[in-house]
Amino acid sequence: MPSSRCFFQFKYLIVTILSVFLTHRANGEAIKLTSNNFDELMKSELVFINFYAEWCRFSNILAPIFDEAADKLKDHIPKDASVVMGKVDCDKESSIASKFQITKYPTLKIIKNGQPAKREYRGQRSVEAFIEFIKKQLEDPIKEFKDLKELTELDDKKRMIIGYFDRKDVAEYDIFRRVATNLKDDCQFHVGFGLCSNEACEIGQYIEIFDSSRAMHPPNQPIIVFRPDKALSNDEDETYKGSLLVFDELNIWAQEKCIPLVREITFENAEELTEEGLPFLILFHAPDDMDSVKKYKDVVASTLTDEKQNVNFLTADGYKFAHPLHHLGKSPSDLPLIAIDSFRHMYLFSHFNDIDKPGKLKQFLRDLYSGKLHREYHYGPDPSNELSDDPKTPTVPPESTFKKLAPSKNRYTLLKDEL
Numbered sequence: 001m002p003s004s005r006c007f008f009q010f011k012y013l014i015v016t017i018l019s020v021f022l023t024h025r026a027n028g029e030a031i032k033l034t035s036n037n038f039d040e041l042m043k044s045e046l047v048f049i050n051f052y053a054e055w056c057r058f059s060n061i062l063a064p065i066f067d068e069a070a071d072k073l074k075d076h077i078p079k080d081a082s083v084v085m086g087k088v089d090c091d092k093e094s095s096i097a098s099k100f101q102i103t104k105y106p107t108l109k110i111i112k113n114g115q116p117a118k119r120e121y122r123g124q125r126s127v128e129a130f131i132e133f134i135k136k137q138l139e140d141p142i143k144e145f146k147d148l149k150e151l152t153e154l155d156d157k158k159r160m161i162i163g164y165f166d167r168k169d170v171a172e173y174d175i176f177r178r179v180a181t182n183l184k185d186d187c188q189f190h191v192g193f194g195l196c197s198n199e200a201c202e203i204g205q206y207i208e209i210f211d212s213s214r215a216m217h218p219p220n221q222p223i224i225v226f227r228p229d230k231a232l233s234n235d236e237d238e239t240y241k242g243s244l245l246v247f248d249e250l251n252i253w254a255q256e257k258c259i260p261l262v263r264e265i266t267f268e269n270a271e272e273l274t275e276e277g278l279p280f281l282i283l284f285h286a287p288d289d290m291d292s293v294k295k296y297k298d299v300v301a302s303t304l305t306d307e308k309q310n311v312n313f314l315t316a317d318g319y320k321f322a323h324p325l326h327h328l329g330k331s332p333s334d335l336p337l338i339a340i341d342s343f344r345h346m347y348l349f350s351h352f353n354d355i356d357k358p359g360k361l362k363q364f365l366r367d368l369y370s371g372k373l374h375r376e377y378h379y380g381p382d383p384s385n386e387l388s389d390d391p392k393t394p395t396v397p398p399e400s401t402f403k404k405l406a407p408s409k410n411r412y413t414l415l416k417d418e419l
Contacts, residue, residue: 029067033086034093045082045181046137047111048121048130051097053090056105056413062125063087069130076131081138085130104412110137113178115251119185119272141184142177145192156231160188161254164223168193172222172244179251187258224250226257231290233260233297261305262297262313267320270405279311279368280341280402281361284318284325292336292352299355303362311340311365327398340368343406345397347373373397 030050033041041047050066052059070085077083090097090105100109100116108121123129142163145151154160161180165173173191180189222244228235238257242249265273265282273280283296293315300313318325318335328348330337338349338361347368354360367373377397 030070030085030087033088033096035095038093038096041084041086042111042114044084045113046134047084047086048134049100049109049111050085050087051090051100051102051105051107051109052087053105053413055091058413059106062106065125065127066130069127072127073131073134076135077138083134083138085134106412112137112182115182117182117185122271141180142189142191145190148192151190154188154190154227157229158188159186159229159258159260160190160227161257162225162227163189163191165191165193166222170222175245175247175250176222176224178247179254182251183254183258187254226254228257229260232293234294235260260297261308262300262315265314265316265321265402267405270402273312273314274343274402274406276312279343280314281311281338281365282314282316282324282341283336283338284316284321285336286332287317287319289336296336296338296355299361303359304365307362307365310369324401327401329398338364340364340373341400341402342368342374343400343403345374345377346400347377347397 031037031041033049050062052063054060066085066087073083073085088096090102100107108125110117110119110121121133123133151162161183163173163176165176167173176189176191180187183189224240224244226238226240228237240250240253242253244250263269263273265280281300283292285292285296296315304311304313316324318332318337322332324339324341324346325331325334325337328337328339328346330348336352338352338355340347340349347364349355349361349364364373367376374397
């Protein structure tokens with residue numbers, strides 16, 4: 001018996017130490033992540049990492065703020081929350097820095113359930129802001145509906161994943177919740193429990209998305225369905241047909257559905273989009289003009305998917321982004337308009353309705369790649385085959401306005417070889 005008691009006390013001690021470790025009480029500062037402890041700590045529900053370099057002035061400014069937030073966080077989150085605030089010395093742990101493609105210091109990244117979030121932290125760099133950010137990340141990403149009729153009242157301008165599970169304490173729901181945690185910034189997630197005991201075969205009378213699901217799933221089996229932003233696109237509903245017990249499989253499917261080919265640019269995500277480094281092909285539209293948005297998305301999806309590695313397809317509220325329109329010599333009264341922002345200059349597409357002409361929008365992009373747009377803005381239209389001695393007066397294309405929304409040079413230090 002004494003040995004059993006000793007084992008119990010030892011086990012309790014280990015659990016206590018692990019709990020302290022995972023809630024970042026490492027001498028009142030963030031945990032130093034190294035190649036020795038990195039993989040184990042990545043198993044936590046949420047990891048918030050400060051990638052820094054000791055020679056970087058901005059890293060040294062941030063360091064005490066990040067450490068103080070790590071120390072105070074324990075008083076603001078549930079005791080059972082598996083959260084790590086860690087820091088990586090990128091000179092000493094170059095393999096970790098390389099894995100996350102760190103190109104500037106300090107960079108703050110989030111890992112959720114072992115999966116790196118595609119967006120780095122870009123908010124205010126203060127103790128209070130860090131704590132509030134983590135508290136928000138720990139909020140339940142899924143909204144539960146009690147009645148199937150509630151699904152008819154969801155926002156049709158949002159993309160969403162909707163699940164039905166018989167109970168909450170099933171493995172399939174745990175996988176669903178992990179996916180929702182990773183993608184909650186891109187999609188809305190909704191779930192219902194036990195609603196199908198008497199209604200499983202009647203779900204379709206309340207919402208279209210479950211019509212096809214009835215035939216594909218036996219009663220009392222989990223169902224996961226994607227519902228697109230019907231007010232903004234002509235995308236179709238789709239029922240998930242893969243394994244509900246394989247996280248990677250469901251996560252990849254949900255990511256493809258939640259992150260559309262054409263995204264909306266806002267003042268909140270502009271910095272992130274500019275940092276991707278791709279030119280913008282932007283539809284500027286009036287806030288209530290959803291028909292133009294759908295038309296633009298359909299043309300991009302049907303003719304320009306092979307260009308997605310070369311350009312960002314975006315929509316923008318032309319009222320909120322009136323300044324770029326002004327640079328183009330246009331105003332909100334001229335909407336809808338399509339333009340390219342190359343981060344050097346802005347180029348206006350001839351007429352919005354010309355996107356219906358086969359190949360017209362694709363040629364607009366090709367003219368950017370070839371330099372024709374830039375050349376014509378400087379010297380007028382390219383000459384025909386006939387020779388002309390008429391001199392051309394150089395012109396200046398409108399300067400890019402979105403490059404001004406790129407990451408601030410006063411926040412980061414670039415890698416040494418980029419200086």
